[in-house]
Ligand SMILES: NC(=O)C1=CN([C@@H]2O[C@H](COP(=O)(O)OP(=O)(O)OC[C@H]3O[C@@H](n4cnc5c(N)ncnc54)[C@H](OP(=O)(O)O)[C@@H]3O)[C@@H](O)[C@H]2O)C=CC1
Ligand SMILES: CC(=O)C(=O)O
């Protein structure tokens with residue numbers, strides 16, 4: 001075993017190279033549509049931002065040493081080569097019984113492993129066999145998390161090869177239960193916890209994370225975890241799960257992914273009273289205290305990782321989510337998955353469904369149950385797509401979209417008391433309290449559930465949709481399964497097999513009157529991994545709505561005739577890596593078109609480039 005320090009001279013030389021590279025690129029220039037960018041870059045010129053980024057594969061000062069002034073402290077990182085016992089304990093490099101004879105000799109592993117040498121394929125077979133023995137989903141979740149901690153490549157190999165079977169384990173619905181019980185099942189931290197205790201020290205906390213070159217952060221404050229409410233610090237299961245999908249579904253290397261939970265307390269009394277709760281035992285900080293912590297976090301991320309780190313906001317409550325997005329979308333590379341990622345996925349399903357329903361989006365009438373992040377986010381993207389495809393102005397396009405919240409239909413007489421994100425949807429209509437009455441009054445062709453409340457699409461509601469439409473499109477998007485507005489079985493049986501159905505959490509196929517219906521999973525997991533890959537691989541500096549539309553079109557185009565025949569408006573997850581490459585390529589293409597991409601020259605075949613960027617979990621040979 002030996003260790004070495006990264007030679008300072010080499011870094012200095014690379015720094016000089018960077019300066020030269022920047023000058024060269026500044027002189028060479030590219031075609032940049034400055035007008036498109038002004039709004040997204042807070043008035044900063046793109047060349048300034050590109051310059052800060054260390055354009056186009058330039059060597060970045062990832063350790064912050066070159067940037068630090070003399071009075072600032074830096075971290076003395078050293079790199080060491082793992083071998084022997086520590087190699088077996090390092091999840092990035094551990095291969096367990098798959099270490100070859102030669103590797104066992106070269107890396108001081110003799111005696112630390114039993115004599116058998118297994119292939120990765122055999123290991124995979126064994127783990128899948130063991131997983132299937134567990135009847136309780138949470139046990140499968142824990143077994144998968146243990147595997148991720150023990151042997152990262154095997155974990156991702158399993159997830160990629162068995163995606164339909166394992167997605168419900170590491171993601172919704174099981175991740176919801178895992179978050180509820182996170183304190184009890186907590187073994188080792190899988191991401192960074194930043195609490196109010198770390199105020200003033202967030203930059204130092206980021207430096208404690210072992211990986212220095214981070215490209216994607218998924219961050220939550222745990223206040224709206226799926227449809228399960230405020231789970232405080234235990235929301236960590238969500239960023240961890242989302243980022244494992246970035247790798248498995250989108251091919252983003254695990255080492256560049258960083259899950260973060262910001263702990264400002266919780267208003268969940270059950271958790272505050274729970275002796276195993278792992279977070280701050282106090283009520284949530286709000287107002288200035290909250291805003292200051294978030295501001296420090298956002299600045300520290302940019303300072304530590306540069307301009308091009310993608311920050312995905314996840315499962316914030318809507319009273320913070322919209323504000324954070326509005327505040328940081330012009331200064332940081334951010335998007336909100338619940339508002340924007342969900343919108344992109346649902347729009348894809350709607351575009352695809354037109355093959356079954358007929359007409360254009362503008363010909364349909366949409367009714368939402370739930371007017372929060374997901375509901376209004378989807379509504380706005382539908383309206384935007386209509387304006388892009390027709391000459392209809394946005395205001396006009398919005399008029400075919402109606403939303404119901406906990407107080408009933410959103411109508412103009414309520415406008416004064418509505419939260420700002422609901423106001424565009426307050427159309428002229430008399431007040432309507434109940435969903436069933438709204439269905440009868442609005443006569444929607446599409447019904448979308450984004451309420452977070454289970455069982456709200458009752459038999460009466462589904463029957464009303466079926467009586468109004470030959471093929472009612474019903475989406476029960478709320479997660480986890482317990483919060484779904486209705487089940488697949490309910491949608492198909494109550495509509496007598498006429499509904500086209502999709503849901504946020506997966507349902508098994510349903511037999512009805514001799515036909516098998518396979519519902520699609522309308523979940524943002526279809527889009528964010530490919531969307532993120534497209535951004536990273538093109539060095540994109542800001543998220544633009546047209547990139548979300550590009551992702552929707554890309555996903556919709558992947559639905560096959562065979563899918564339609566089965567009643568699905570989303571492709572199966574089995575092909576997701578191919579789909580993600582396609583989404584990444586379209587997102588990147590749009591970013592280049594908008595002048596937001598900094599990786600130059602633009603690769604000519606973006607799909608091939610996306611595929612070539614993807615992480616593969618096959619074992620590597622060690623010299
Ligand atoms: N499938 C997917 O990819 C995604 C699914 N989701 C799911 O969507 C759900 C909602 O998330 P999000 O939009 O962020 O949450 P929000 O809290 O922002 O919004 C919830 C909305 O539902 C309304 N609501 C609550 N209860 C009722 C009720 N009984 N009847 C009518 N309306 C009701 C609320 O009304 P009021 O405003 O009056 O309080 C609010 O408008 C969650 O379950 C989440 O898991 C979210 C993102 C992605
Ligand atoms: C899927 C997702 O992001 C949610 O339910 O919040």
Ligand SMILES: [Mg+2]
Pocket residue numbers: 226314315337338
């Ligand atoms: Mg979410």
